[in-house]
Amino acid sequence: MYLVTGGAGFIGSHIVEELLRKGERVRVLDNFSTGKRENLNFGRNLKPAVKDRDFPDAVQLEIIEGDLRDLDTVHKAVKGVDYVLHQGTLPSVTRSLVDPITTTQVNILGTLNILIASRDVGVRKVVYACSSSVYGDTEILPKMETMTPNPLSPYAVSKLAGENYCRVFYKNFGLEAVSLRYFNVFGPRQDPESEYAAAIPKFITTMLKEERPTIYGDGKQSRDFTFVANVVEANLLACPIPKLGGEILNIACGKKFNLLDLVKKINQILGTSIEPKHSEPRMGEVRHSQADISKAKRIINYQPRINFEDGLKKTIETFKER
Numbered sequence: 317m318y319l320v321t322g323g324a325g326f327i328g329s330h331i332v333e334e335l336l337r338k339g340e341r342v343r344v345l346d347n348f349s350t351g352k353r354e355n356l357n358f359g360r361n362l363k364p365a366v367k368d369r370d371f372p373d374a375v376q377l378e379i380i381e382g383d384l385r386d387l388d389t390v391h392k393a394v395k396g397v398d399y400v401l402h403q404g405t406l407p408s409v410t411r412s413l414v415d416p417i418t419t420t421q422v423n424i425l426g427t428l429n430i431l432i433a434s435r436d437v438g439v440r441k442v443v444y445a446c447s448s449s450v451y452g453d454t455e456i457l458p459k460m461e462t463m464t465p466n467p468l469s470p471y472a473v474s475k476l477a478g479e480n481y482c483r484v485f486y487k488n489f490g491l492e493a494v495s496l497r498y499f500n501v502f503g504p505r506q507d508p509e510s511e512y513a514a515a516i517p518k519f520i521t522t523m524l525k526e527e528r529p530t531i532y533g534d535g536k537q538s539r540d541f542t543f544v545a546n547v548v549e550a551n552l553l554a555c556p557i558p559k560l561g562g563e564i565l566n567i568a569c570g571k572k573f574n575l576l577d578l579v580k581k582i583n584q585i586l587g588t589s590i591e592p593k594h595s596e597p598r599m600g601e602v603r604h605s606q607a608d609i610s611k612a613k614r615i616i617n618y619q620p621r622i623n624f625e626d627g628l629k630k631t632i633e634t635f636k637e638r
C-alpha cells in the first residue's frame with residue numbers, strides 16, 4: 317500500500333491517480349489547506365478529473381483528513397504502508413516570507429513526523445518531494461546534486477531541512493528515504509487562483525481571459541519547467557529500486573526557458589499576441605534554474621517523457637475545459 321501525503325494537492329493528486337490506475341491501494345493524508353477534495357474525484361461513480369483514463373473497477377482510495385504536524389495522526393496514516401510518497405508541504409517562496417513559522421512547522425516538523433512514523437512501522441521507502449529552490453543562485457548551470465545548497469527563502473530552508481532529515485534517518489536508522497528535487501512542476505489541476513499561485517497556471521488563466529499576465533522583474537529569469545507526469549513517473553520509478561537511502565536526485569527536463577519565452581509559447585498555442593505587464597521583482601526568488609538530470613537517469617532510469625512544449629499544450633487544453 318502507498319501513502320501519499322498532500323495527495324489532494326496538485327502533484328500528489330496526479331500520483332494518486334496514476335497509482336489507482338495501476339490498481340494499487342492508496343491512502344491519502346491531507347488537511348486540505350492548499351489541496352482540494354475535488355482533486356480526488358476518481359472512481360466509477362465520480363467523474364475523473366482527467367478525461368480518457370481507464371480506472372480499475374474497484375478504486376482503492378482511503379482519505380485521512382489530518383495534519384502532518386500531529387505525530388499520532390501520522391502514525392495512523394503509515395500503518396500497513398509499504399511506500400510513503402511525501403508531497404505534503406505548505407508551498408510557495410512568497411508565503412514563506414509572509415509566514416515563515418507555519419511554513420517551518422508544516423515542512424520541517426511534518427517531514428520529521430513522517431520519518432519517525434515510517435521508521436517505527438518499517439516502511440520500505442519514503443520518497444520525499446524536495447525542491448530545486450534549495451540550490452539558490454548558483455554560478456554554474458546546470459545545477460548538480462553535488463553543488464552546495466544555498467537556500468534564499470524560508471521555504472527553501474525548510475525543504476533542505478527535510479532532505480537532511482531523510483539522510484540522517486537513513487544513516488542512523490537505515491530508513492530508505494530518498495529525496496527528489498523537483499524543478500518548477502506544472503500541469504492540469506495546478507491552482508491558478510491562490511495569491512501564491514505559480515506562473516504557468518496564473519499566466520494561462522489570465523491569457524485565456526485575453527488579459528495581460530504580470531511578470532515580476534524583467535522576465536529573463538529562467539526555469540526548468542517540468543510537466544507533472546514526469547514527476548509522477550520519477551516517484552514510481554524510485555519505489556522499487558533498492559539502496560536509494562539518503563540519495564538526492566534532480567527531477568526536471570534539463571532545459572531552461574525564461575518567462576518571456578513562456579508568454580510567447582502560450583500566445584503561440586492560443587493564437588493570441590498578448591503582451592505581459594512587468595512589476596517589481598519578488599524577494600527570495602532564484603534567477604536561473606536548470607537541472608542536470610544525469611544522476612536520476614543513471615540511478616532510477618528516469619527520462620522526461622513529456623517536454624515543456626507538449627506539457628504546456630496539454631495543460632492549456634485542460635484549463636480551457638475548466
Ligand SMILES: NC(=O)c1ccc[n+]([C@@H]2O[C@H](COP(=O)([O-])OP(=O)(O)OC[C@H]3O[C@@H](n4cnc5c(N)ncnc54)[C@H](O)[C@@H]3O)[C@@H](O)[C@H]2O)c1
Nearest residue numbers: 322324325326327347348349350351383384404405445501
Ligand atoms: N509545484 C512545484 O513546482 C514544486 C516544485 C518543487 C517541489 N515541489 C514540492 O512538491 C510537493 C507538492 O507540491 P504541490 O505543488 O503539489 O503543492 P500543493 O499545495 O498543491 O500540495 C500540497 C498538499 O499538502 C497539503 N498540506 C499542506 N499542509 C499540510 C499539513 N499540515 N498536513 C497535511 N497536509 C498538508 C495541502 O493541503 C496540499 O494538498 C511539495 O512538497 C512541494 O514542496 C513542488
